[in-house]
Amino acid sequence: MFVTRFAPSPTGPLHLGHAYSALLAHDMARGVGGRFLLRIEDIDATRCRPEWEAQILDDLGWLGITWDAPPLRQSDRLPTYAAALDELWRRELIYPCHCTRRDIAAAASAPQEGGDPVIGPDGIIYPGTCRDLLSPGYGRGPRPDGTALRLNMARALDSLDDHPLIFTETGAGPDGETGQIQTSAQALRAGVGDVVLSRRDFLGSYHLSVVLDDADQDITCVIRGQDLFEATPIHVLLQRLLSLPTPAYHHHSLIRDDSGKRLAKRDNARAIAALRDAGATPETIRARVGLPAAQS
DSSP, X not given: OOEEEEOOOSSSOOBHHHHHHHHHHHHHHHXXXXXXXXXXXXXXXXXXXXXXXXXXXHHHHHTTOOOSSOOEEGGGOHHHHHHHHHHHHHTTOXXXXXXXXXXXXXXXXXXXXXXXXXXXXXXEOOOOTTGGGOOTTGGGSOOOSSSEEEXXXXXXXXXXXXXXXXXXXXXXXTTOOOEEEEEOHHHHHHHTOXXXXXXXXXXXXXHHHHHHHHHHTTOSEEEEEGGGGGGHHHHHHHHHHTTOOOOEEEEEOOOBOTTSOBOOTTOXXXXXXXXXXXXXXXXXXXXXXXXXXXXX
């Protein structure tokens, strides 16, 4: 069965871009008799607010979106994230990192590095400062708390067999990529690097939680914006490391403002609640984001 989801973070109001993603996923699921699920990505307690979650649920219901199970909340799943981190720690595939963003920028820009810092899906590629301090066998000790934990990308790739990292793209990447997409180990080493899998101020990270949540919700197709296309090889790698299935992916185009800029939560004028107050209807929202009228 086709199973997909919409996974908003309650850190602000839904805008037209969110509405497009949610409606598209809902339409695709309903069109084939599949399941549509809702996930609330609320592990960052410093930014998430109950009032935003309530507004999200209200806006989705107003748009005519229904879900086939109670919403899954990441804040209820911390033991799952901890167990995965413990496994990766024992295998010495993650390590503690105490560097600040300023430290990383300074190290990556040092004269001996040469050239401009390389930018990956999560920003500047980590230069390996803390990785170079590791002692063999560190994974036999307890996983530390209160510090960032990074994936040792080279070691993770070396731990895999020779099967390539492949996912099926049913939408299109930013450059029109579709079909079977293969990522090389060299591309992950050079263009992604040691991404953060758990943050110092809350357990887990987007990359880790989304992989575990999609597996536990039996998602068969992940529908999301093209801005997350570059993160997909990271997720496929984590699925391999944690023996999880790889769903299909459908990356869709982004809704932009009149100047071509991608919408963000600070674009309150395009928030669904504001548009509702101005007299918009679910039908006009669908038309505005280029979707056909809902099927009765």
